[in-house]
Amino acid sequence: MRKVVLAASAIVFVTGAAFADVIADRKAVMKENGKHVGVLVTMVKGEADFDAAAVLAALTALNDNVQEIDVAASFPAGSDQGDTTASPKIWEDMAGFQAEMDKFKAVTAAAVAAPAQDIEALKTQVGAIGGTCSSCHETFRLKKG
């Protein structure tokens, strides 16, 4: 029986499903971030009217979500395997990855502390948030086929 369990867990590991839950969870967090940012981007693009209350709500939800990200818990060693676009560079440079995450947290916290009151200010705020997205994705995300 023990052999069977060992064999089964070995198979699970080899097929990259060992971190399926942690990978699914962090993808859900990213999806959620995208949803909140989307509210802001839609206004910047002129597809929705500027709405200060909606801006504050989206920024608050985004920031709450982002502050909860725990790099060590969500990116354990080995979780670059499986259905993920996390780059192996995360584990080669964990300090650099953490620094990008800290920047992201700082930017969303600053935005909530002084939410945009007009569309011009929102453009700047969305630019700053988007800058941290692409800065981290530039190095630490790997698109796979």
Added chain:
Amino acid sequence: MRLANKLVLAALVLGGAGAVAGWVLSAPQKLDDETLAALGTGDVGRGERMFNAGGCASCHAAPKAEGSAALQLAGGVKLTTQFGTFIAPNISSHPTDGIGSWAMEDFASALLKGMSPSGQHYYPAFPYASYARMRPADVADLHAFMKTLPAVEGRAPDHSLGFPFNIRRGVGLWKLLYLSDEPVIALKQDAAQELALGRYLVEGPGHCGECHTPRDFAGGTKKDQWLAGAAAAEGDGIVPNITSGEGGIEWSQADLASYFETGFTPEFDSAGGAMAAVQKNLAKLTPEDRSAIAAYLKAVPPHSNGYPARTPQSAE
């Protein structure tokens, strides 16, 4: 037989009967008089647009450089590929370490013919296979702009390539196959001006196809899978299919233009990888240029993905 072996064999065969013909055929080609006459004197203001469209800083400035640092074109960025490691040279206006002493004709030969002032071939890691489609006047404008950028000291190390790719003269044969100033996608005579502008920006200065199109065994882009996505030149990732074929993108023209401006996809994901730097450059173009690029991408024939599907094994 492995690809490398095939190439070695090809090189050996060439070394025999074809040696003389190969030597003649691989000779660097000079610019013709018509092109030289079309260069004009160059305009700094217009050149900045070409600098951004061409993404020169993405390889020749330090990674993640912003603002004035992105105008320090000292090179040194490594491109690690299956052919070996290419290292971007110093193209700042420094007279000896950079290209500050180049005449306009030297600069045009480099961009349009992939040829150095001393008559050597450049490797196509420098995307002259795309720049060859640029208008001479735009090349002259770009040169004028780059002359205004700071001179930075220091030469980048040489490329480090394996045999037979370390034989520069071989690039001459590569050029016979792949270097052309002809457009990739034919447009109808009455095609909108916007479409023609988009084609020019994408296929010429923008050199989108260099990463987004799969390459054949000799490293030439496969024109019949134009922009279908490809295995990344570096690492084990992919560059997305940007046609509307299977696995590609179904964004509207407005979605594309908005992505170029803001870096956000229609799903509010962000640009990443090498595209992060490209998007920053695109954001500096005019809305008209961004819209034209988007219009062209919508008109490109659909293809399914130009890279193999990932299997559980290859995920390991």
